[in-house]
Amino acid sequence: AQSVAQPEDQVNVAEGNPLTVKCTYSVSGNPYLFWYVQYPNRGLQFLLKYITGDNLVKGSYGFEAEFNKSQTSFHLKKPSALVSDSALYFCAVGRGATNKLIFGTGTLLAVQP
Amino acid sequence: NAGVTQTPKFQVLKTGQSMTLQCAQDMNHNSMYWYRQDPGMGLRLIYYSASEGTTDKGEVPNGYNVSRLNKREFSLRLESAAPSQTSVYFCASSESYSGRFQETQYFGPGTRLLVL
Numbered sequence: 704a705q706s707v708a709q710p711e712d713q714v715n716v717a718e719g720n721p722l723t724v725k726c727t728y729s730v731s732g733n734p735y736l737f738w739y740v741q742y743p744n745r746g747l748q749f750l751l752k753y754i755t756g757d758n759l760v761k762g763s764y765g766f767e768a769e770f771n772k773s774q775t776s777f778h779l780k781k782p783s784a785l786v787s788d789s790a791l792y793f794c795a796v797g798r799g800a801t802n803k804l805i806f807g808t809g810t811l812l813a814v815q816p
Numbered sequence: 817n818a819g820v821t822q823t824p825k826f827q828v829l830k831t832g833q834s835m836t837l838q839c840a841q842d843m844n845h846n847s848m849y850w851y852r853q854d855p856g857m858g859l860r861l862i863y864y865s866a867s868e869g870t871t872d873k874g875e876v877p878n879g880y881n882v883s884r885l886n887k888r889e890f891s892l893r894l895e896s897a898a899p900s901q902t903s904v905y906f907c908a909s910s911e912s913y914s915g916r917f918q919e920t921q922y923f924g925p926g927t928r929l930l931v932l
Contacts, residue, residue, distance in 0.1 A: 737920070746820070746906055746923035747859075793858060803849075803874065804921065806858035 705730040707796045709807035716784045717815050724779040724810045726794030735797030736777040737804065738768055742790045750792075753777060764788070784814045818842055820924035822907050828930045829897045837892040837927050839907030847910045848890035849874075849921065850882060852903040859906065865890055897931045904928050 707728045716722045728734055735754055739747040751762025758770045768779045779792060791811050795804040823838045841848065846867045851859040851874075861874030865884040879901060881893045890909075894901060905927045910919040 739923075744926075746925045747908075749920050749922065752920060795859075803861055803864065804859075806860075808856055808858045 705796060705805055707794050707805055707807045709792075709794055709810045711810050712808075713811045713813060715813050715815065718786050719783050722781050722784040722788070722812065722814070724792050724794075724812060726777045726779065726807060728775050728777060728794075728796045730796050734770075734775075734777075736768075736770065737795040737797070738762065738766070738777075738779050739793045739795065739806075740790050741793065741809075747793060750779070784812075786814050786816050788812060789814045820907055820909055820922055822905075822924040822927050824927060825925070826928045826930075828932065829894075830932055831898060833897050834893065834895050835897065835929075836894075837905055837907075837929075838889070839891065839924060840889045841907075841909040841922070842888065843909060843911075843922065844887070845909035845911050845922075846887070847912065847919070848884065849908040849910075850880075850890070850892045851906045851908065852876065853906060853926075854903050862892065862905075894929075897929075899931045902929060902931045 737752045738750040740750050741747050750766050751760050753760050753770045761767045766781050768777055770777050791809045793809050794807040820841045849864040850862040853859050860876050862880050863874050863882040865871045868887045871882050883891045907924040908921040910921045
């Protein structure tokens, strides 16, 4: 069965420090991985995705993610966190030969000034 | 270009009442989706429509029906609301279905539903 896990409910980081939001997946075949961000009372916004090619994917707002096939991970990273990055982050994996996504449970990122 | 719009933004229902959640997209996308978001459970797919005229069940379809009215609009209907359907509902769309599951989905702002 295909699944995605976000092991941390919340990540706290000081402004200016690097941040990492973790995601691991389990899927048969080649994975298609996404990161979305949700600000309070808003819909999900697309950040970045990995389909194929370079393992390091760059996305919106200075975020990037590294696909690691051996560790089945797709961690989201940013070199220097901003208070405005505080939001709920979702990892998702494409499932099978469809465009249906399986979402993780989300990680709340809190950036302290 | 408004993207994906949803109405209403918030609704309170009594158990047993019915209602329809509306969704429209102006990006000429072929595929549309309905999700529900519950605390600690991420987003779960209720129904999706790969293209105009087709609909299919997702992970949690029980208690819901959908209508793909045209290419732009995809509605979700609760025939007899239950407290377990209290949730935030999101509509999304993507350009194509056709087995290309790397397509980015674009989400609406959500509808908060409270069933008493």
